[in-house]
Amino acid sequence: MVELSIFQGVSWNVVSDVQQLFSYPFMVNALEAGTIVAVMAGVTGWFMVLRRQTFAGHTLSVIAFPGAAAASLAGLPLAVGYFGFCGLGALALAGIAGSRRSLSGESAAIGSLQALALALGFLFVSLYQGILNGLDSLLFGTFLGITSDQVTVLLVVAAVTLVLVCVAGRPLFFASVDADVARAAGVPVQLLGFGFLLVLGLSVAETSQITGALLVFSLLVTPAATAHQLTARPGLGIALSVAIALAVTWLGLALAYFSIYPVGFYVTSLAFGIYVLVRLGRGILDRPRATARLAGATS
């Protein structure tokens, strides 16, 4: 067997390697946290991609960084910073969207907010002065040191948000694909828009705690975008989005455990790899069909 220096302690025997993964409490916590986060990110990400709100989602993830830095500075649990700042960020984004300016004006305002968030994060890190050795993990994620209390908080927040998404599911879907018709049918489109931003903020806050603030998209966007490419059925799409998010999280955590590279890198690269393969496959599948349609239309 070729010894790969980047993989350490791996026996290349699947059963014993998996047993080894589950033999440490910190690893069990990481797998539990990763599972909760993947399910939540898979569901909310699917709606975010459908609503074309990935820029808002990215801004929320950048806002998560000063949140975590401020919590470190104040000596509070990181989760307080993540949930607090992402919640406030979602309210700010809802305010921007609610002010009904043009779409370009809206994205400019969101972009400005994003720059401010990064600057604040840098300020808090500088103010901390002492050893903020967690900067890397704030930005790019870690699976070390997740406590079972943290897992409980993640689980409660995820459960509450998923219940909300289930209750609002169909009208939210309607408002996302066809806001004008939904409004005429009596769907509270604006309220759902605000509510969804809040749910998105909570999802980003959860995901940041595994992938780090800058790699949130690996779980929130890439699996969902892949699922949208794979199927046009809403129910199946959400299931696939969750399945892909779970697969890359579990595999990423396992690879990170046995290797010297960080978990964020693996989760992101795996998700990206699947996305590229699916895009290529979709391109090949759609070409003959599009040609057939065109031929049918002209005949």
Added chain:
Amino acid sequence: MTAKAAAVRFEDAAVRLGGRTIWSDVSLTVAKGEFVAVLGPNGAGKSTLIKAVLGLLPLAAGSVSVLGRPAGQASGAIGYLPQRRNFDAGTRIRGLDIVHLGLDGARWGVPIPGLPSRARETERVREVIELVGAAGYAEEPIGQLSGGEQQRLLIAQALVRRPQLLLLDEPLDSLDLPNQAAVAALVRRICRQEQVAVMLVAHDINPILGYLDRVVYLAGGKAVEGRPEEVISSGTLSRLYGAPIEVLRASDGRLVVVGQPEAPFVHGDRHAHG
């Protein structure tokens, strides 16, 4: 015509938006099961009229009743197709699901497969897709369909709850001529078959002329209604548009409008009888 038989009745109605009177002294009636086109130049307030029927805009004067109730209280019995551009090519949602939303989209919760009510709904969705002739492509992502195909699915969505009144805002916009005529023929067939009153906003009269029962013409802040041959006459149209318009009668009895400011082409021979 009794009040009971009217699908829509405006009485001396006026709408003001941002301090500007869009139209005033509008009195008109759309009877049940009637196909009425709302015509007029850009900015005449055609979409505003539809929104007033939906109860989305308050009247500055007069009244409007819809299916015997005040506007806004009959939304369950109205199918509405707003003015729109096409779905983005990246919208990877099946046409079938878009139609289904017309049935249950406003209901809280998530669809649960396997329920008997769900099966009944799916059956109704299939039926209405069949009715508009969209069965061949209802399973495709809607963003990848042509404008005409998308429009048929959206009409199916508006029809799926068996409305008594169908409001279609520029459904022919952005369609090529054969598709405009085909969709107009479809609307006419549905109007007769399902006994639905239809108000269809259009800005080119020619493709739909052969299918209409009556027209409402909006221009210069006023409205005129009547049978197509009464309203679409040289005198009435010239007055409404404030420009010389000539209306010719083709040998087969159809009306051809020449010199309409926005659509200066004649294509009366393309359309079959409805």
